[in-house]
Amino acid sequence: MINCFCFVLISVLKTALSADDYYVAAVVEMPSTFVNVMKGEKRGPPIQEYIKLINSIDTELDIIVFPEAILDDGGPTPVPAPSTDYLLCNSTSSKYKDYLKELSCAALNKKVTVVVNVLELVNCKNPPPDEHCTRHNEKLQSVVHNTDVVFDQNGQVVARYRKWNLAGEDTLSILRSPEVVTFETKNGDTFGIFTCFDILFGTPALNLSKNLHVKSIVYPTYWFSDLPYLTALSTQQMWAQENNVTLLSAGGNSYNTGTGGSGIFLGEKGALVQMIIPSSGNAKMLLQKVPRSPSSDGVIVNNIDPDEVIDSLAAEMDDFKLNIDPTVYEHTSVPLNLNKTTVIEEICHGESACCKFTINFTVNSELMNLGKNTYTYHIAVFNGVRKFPGVRDVGVESCGIIACLNYSSTSCGQRFPKYSNVTWPITFNSIKVVGSFTNVVHKIQYPSSVLSSLRAISPLKTSWKKEVKVNMVERTHALVKPQSRILTFGIFGRDFSKDDAPHSYSSADLARFAGILLAIAMASFVKTF
């Protein structure tokens, strides 16, 4: 018997919409089993939780999205090619793992689209032409992909996406060329799909939003948050906002490696709902009516968190281990001069990468003198290559106001250990960050912000603009309503031309796939991003 392990949160969207104007979606955040093993906790295989969650839903549902790197029961499995002729649920073939069959049956029984992420085993005997089945001139017997599988309401595999931008995951393989995958749900909504680290790259994420003009994305993920710019929920919001698409994200969670983060983000409107399991805990599901046209008049989303809410969410995150962007010490930065109330600065990294900051703030000296910790802000600009050690090097152009522990820039990107001993004497009345970027297809910029709750600031309190000038594009991210509790505010830009190539099989040792469950769990635990 499984006890109630999930909290189903149903928050009502304030809307005057009729049933045709929205679909119903669920996203699931689930703790990694590996963490439970480490903590000596007993837990059933994740597939049991998946099935239980699907069956627990007693409302009309279009789609449910599960995280990356959680469903590892029994090791890698072949995945049938998308087809309306084949039903795994009824299959007696021993080729496919049981968990895949159970998911097919659950989708069929509930008449719902189910999105999961698995390790996909591909036999190299008669390899499909797009597989890398040789390595160092040696023929491999099989390869394994990090694969998203989509079951439709008939339980049939309707889409399959092999993660293109692996994050480490040295034992996994990628195809010879990327897939750009979409699928449709029973009420005719089209979704694109990509996974985790893919969100930082052009292919295939931007092919979906910019080439195919897909308006909704599902995003199974297992994201390692880092400061200042790339905490999970902030990254999800900034991607959805810049691309102006709905993003349904489901995060695999492990607070002691800083992974997790799930939500439903409505393009330029920001979060409809979002969550991150802050410390050890059970799976959580967010179930929502999602407007098909978030920008229409009937849709009112108030996603401004009051200070008390930010504080209580932030206080829960003390044990959530955040990584630090290793280039943060290379940023050109100056501390914010608190003797002033308005600061206007142009900061450049190198000769040409410059951003202009106009910052108006109020300092509450009573709070400053409480004897608690207060963050010091730096105004920082970076243009270069950011390493994800052992994973990938990527081109970044960023500018922002970032929180540091003290006036030394070596303390930037860190948090004080105890939130209850932090005060926020600095309230920003307004911030304007303006950056100019060369106007080329291999660059994109995102509006970045992080509050102490590790959520982004609501777009209701900011503005995000683009002005194209001959060969340049000027981006302005502004805070237009007062806000304290800021860890980051600025622009996070990417330059794909400075990225190294997607990794595939750098040092693969296929013996590692010998079915040792823990080894697989550990590999995804350590390396998945």
Ligand SMILES: *[C@@H]1O[C@H](CO)[C@@H](O)[C@H](O)[C@H]1NC(C)=O
């Ligand atoms: C497949 O299995 C489902 C669920 O048990 C059942 O309802 C259905 O009739 C079966 N379909 C076929 C074609 O055997």
Ligand SMILES: *[C@@H]1O[C@H](CO)[C@@H](O)[C@H](O)[C@H]1NC(C)=O
């Ligand atoms: C994806 O977009 C990139 C950049 O625009 C382009 O080079 C590539 O051909 C596209 N790939 C696919 C599969 O559409």
Ligand SMILES: *[C@@H]1O[C@H](CO)[C@@H](O)[C@H](O)[C@H]1NC(C)=O
């Ligand atoms: C975002 O998309 C909506 C339609 O979904 C559209 O009405 C709105 O104008 C778009 N915003 C921008 C800035 O393009």
Ligand SMILES: *[C@@H]1O[C@H](CO)[C@@H](O)[C@H](O)[C@H]1NC(C)=O
């Ligand atoms: C701010 O004012 C104090 C007191 O007058 C002074 O000691 C300090 O150097 C000033 N700081 C800056 C950055 O100007």
Ligand SMILES: *[C@@H]1O[C@H](CO)[C@@H](O)[C@H](O)[C@H]1NC(C)=O
């Ligand atoms: C700074 O913000 C405060 C509060 O909104 C406002 O009263 C003041 O005029 C602003 N100062 C400048 C120089 O814009």
Ligand SMILES: *[C@@H]1O[C@H](CO)[C@@H](O)[C@H](O)[C@H]1NC(C)=O
């Ligand atoms: C709170 O922070 C202050 C300032 O850094 C420090 O002196 C004090 O020891 C801290 N108190 C606790 C309970 O951590």
Ligand SMILES: *[C@@H]1O[C@H](CO)[C@@H](O)[C@H](O)[C@H]1NC(C)=O
């Ligand atoms: C600033 O904080 C860092 C990180 O905690 C610490 O190592 C350093 O000594 C501090 N510097 C000053 C000047 O307090």
